[in-house]
Amino acid sequence: MTTAPPADRVTLDRRVPPFGGFNLTYLRIELLRKLRNRRTLIFTIIFPIALYVIIGVPQVDTPLTATPIAQGGPSVAAYIMVSMAMYGAMMSATQTGAAVGVERAQGWSRQLRLTPLNPLVNVIIKMIAGLLLGLFAVLATFAAGALSGVQLSAVQWIGTGLSGWILAGAVFTALGLMVGYLVPGENAAQITSLAIVLLAFIGGLFYPVSTMPDFMQSIAAFTPVYGISQIARAPLTGDTLDLLWVVNAVGWLALFVAGTVWAFRRDTQRV
Amino acid sequence: MDTFTPSREDAVAVAATGLAKSFGGVRAVDGIDLHIRQGEIVAFLGPNGAGKTSTIDMLLGLTSPDAGTVQVFGESPRAAISHGLVSAVLQTGGLLKDITVRETLDLTASLFADTRPVAEVLQRAGITEIADRRVGVCSGGQQQRLRFAMALLSDPGLLILDEPTTGMDVEGRRSFWNAIRADAARGRTVLFATHYLEEADEYADRIVLMARGRIVADGTTTKIKNLVSGRIVHATLPGADPVAIAALPGVDDVEAKGDRIAVHTRDSDAVARFLLTQTAAHDIEIAAQNLESVFLALTSTSASASEGALS
Numbered sequence: 137m138t139t140a141p142p143a144d145r146v147t148l149d150r151r152v153p154p155f156g157g158f159n160l161t162y163l164r165i166e167l168l169r170k171l172r173n174r175r176t177l178i179f180t181i182i183f184p185i186a187l188y189v190i191i192g193v194p195q196v197d198t199p200l201t202a203t204p205i206a207q208g209g210p211s212v213a214a215y216i217m218v219s220m221a222m223y224g225a226m227m228s229a230t231q232t233g234a235a236v237g238v239e240r241a242q243g244w245s246r247q248l249r250l251t252p253l254n255p256l257v258n259v260i261i262k263m264i265a266g267l268l269l270g271l272f273a274v275l276a277t278f279a280a281g282a283l284s285g286v287q288l289s290a291v292q293w294i295g296t297g298l299s300g301w302i303l304a305g306a307v308f309t310a311l312g313l314m315v316g317y318l319v320p321g322e323n324a325a326q327i328t329s330l331a332i333v334l335l336a337f338i339g340g341l342f343y344p345v346s347t348m349p350d351f352m353q354s355i356a357a358f359t360p361v362y363g364i365s366q367i368a369r370a371p372l373t374g375d376t377l378d379l380l381w382v383v384n385a386v387g388w389l390a391l392f393v394a395g396t397v398w399a400f401r402r403d404t405q406r407v
Numbered sequence: 408m409d410t411f412t413p414s415r416e417d418a419v420a421v422a423a424t425g426l427a428k429s430f431g432g433v434r435a436v437d438g439i440d441l442h443i444r445q446g447e448i449v450a451f452l453g454p455n456g457a458g459k460t461s462t463i464d465m466l467l468g469l470t471s472p473d474a475g476t477v478q479v480f481g482e483s484p485r486a487a488i489s490h491g492l493v494s495a496v497l498q499t500g501g502l503l504k505d506i507t508v509r510e511t512l513d514l515t516a517s518l519f520a521d522t523r524p525v526a527e528v529l530q531r532a533g534i535t536e537i538a539d540r541r542v543g544v545c546s547g548g549q550q551q552r553l554r555f556a557m558a559l560l561s562d563p564g565l566l567i568l569d570e571p572t573t574g575m576d577v578e579g580r581r582s583f584w585n586a587i588r589a590d591a592a593r594g595r596t597v598l599f600a601t602h603y604l605e606e607a608d609e610y611a612d613r614i615v616l617m618a619r620g621r622i623v624a625d626g627t628t629t630k631i632k633n634l635v636s637g638r639i640v641h642a643t644l645p646g647a648d649p650v651a652i653a654a655l656p657g658v659d660d661v662e663a664k665g666d667r668i669a670v671h672t673r674d675s676d677a678v679a680r681f682l683l684t685q686t687a688a689h690d691i692e693i694a695a696q697n698l699e700s701v702f703l704a705l706t707s708t709s710a711s712a713s714e715g716a717l718s
Contacts, residue, residue: 147562150490162514162517165506243501247497250494251519252488252490252519252520253518
């Protein structure tokens with residue numbers, strides 16, 4: 137045996153961090169980055185609220201269904217409010233993938249390869265941060281709705297909010313990640329933002345699908361926004377779940393997740 | 408916490424055997440062996456494109472070798488990184504521009520099981536004053552110091568630095584190397600790539616010369632420096648007598664190629680005087696020996712000859 141080393145000698149006995157490096161400090165900083173980014177805040181929080189105020193608020197007294205608002209029926213404003221809340225959640229969710237694309241192009245992903253952090257855990261942390269900001273967007277839009285006179289039952293508030301947030305978050309996180317891994321750099325963010333605006337229009341987020349021309353209605357039913365938004369708004373209208381909505385939502389989610397897994401594998405092989 | 412395991416301590420920091428890597432048709436790394444003992448400071452010296460960065464990428468597990476094996480403290484590179492045993496400052500390592508210097512270190516520290524305090528590495532890297540500055544507005548040298556601070560966080564057994572002082576000013580360079588030397592005293596192994604002989608000479612115990620994907624010389628700093636010191640006297644001298652010239656004071660080596668001779672010497676005046684006064688030599692040129700010429704000499708001769716030159 138050699139003599140004992142000095143107290144501050146570099147030790148070679150090390151532990152590996154648990155959970156692949158998952159931790160709340162990283163999550164906190166990820167959230168802070170989003171809240172500091174003016175563009176992110178404008179597109180995920182302010183833009184949906186503004187659209188709600190412009191399109192929704194004038195229709196606070198317009199009934200959505202045959203049930204008059206005085207008798208507890210929902211207003212068109214409530215429909216727009218839920219739609220806009222989902223729009224914010226979608227925007228926030230897709231930015232996860234865009235951020236992955238940008239950070240890969242900037243070499244940050246490579247820097248992280250010099251730490252114990254598991255690449256999958258890195259994506260999961262970003263996903264959670266994106267979902268949390270999405271929740272913030274939903275709550276902010278709902279607050280605007282409540283302030284402007286939208287009245288819903290507790291079940292309707294929670295039902296539309298939770299399902300809208302989770303469904304938009306899941307499908308569009310997957311879409312964003314797929315694009316983020318396929319398209320390098322800043323372009324990913326532009327492409328997904330444009331895609332969402334387009335899909336939101338066609339999929340009936342800005343006005344009810346039932347008011348569209350027939351051929352547009354047929355197209356709308358196949359877009360990824362349609363299924364999830366119809367499901368999320370079901371508590372408003374009291375409609376029972378249509379199997380087609382569920383097929384649409386699950387189908388798009390499966391497609392985007394499969395695409396993400398494929399692109400992620402291809403990406404990590406390259407480092 | 409501070410447990411001491413003799414077996415680990417005796418282990419070599421880096422054990423690479425037969426490493427090879429090609430990109431397209433180019434053999435970036437052409438079968439190298441590299442063994443570094445715990446606590447050594449090794450300069451990885453070579454011109455741009457010599458294969459230094461590709462070798463470092465393989466030591467860090469960022470690239471997998473086409474052939475050969477590499478172990479860091481007896482583990483795969485990835486396992487060594489997961490244990491916080493090895494860290495690196497790379498030329499291409501990116502930073503997040505929208506967070507502060509301190510947040511970058513908080514984030515990096517959160518990814519390891521054991522780290523030094525953030526305040527300590529800030530101070531060691533000389534960036535305490537700019538801790539609350541956004542990374543995006545930091546200068547290139549400050550960003551390079553931040554990368555260094557990040558590499559210090561895990562208190563690694565092996566620190567790998569690729570052209571570490573690029574973009575640093577003189578003061579930055581000095582405090583950087585002071586920190587490195589203080590660490591080496593604590594048993595940290597350091598491998599740094601550079602193309603400055605002065606930097607290698609001043610701070611390394613050992614220099615590994617790399618050129619065209621191969622290690623062309625490997626020895627103590629003194630040995631490598633001797634290769635580079637002195638001058639070369641070229642002359643045209645038909646029927647030269649190499650033995651007589653080699654016997655001149657200060658002459659290390661005499662090469663003859665046809666009528667042209669090249670004399671490696673520490674006393675070029677004596678050689679020139681001899682050639683001009685005692686022989687029919689003409690077209691005499693005297694050139695300073697430099698790293699480039701050593702690289703050229705070592706790569707144009709066979710590997711075994713260059714090893715012979717060192718022994």
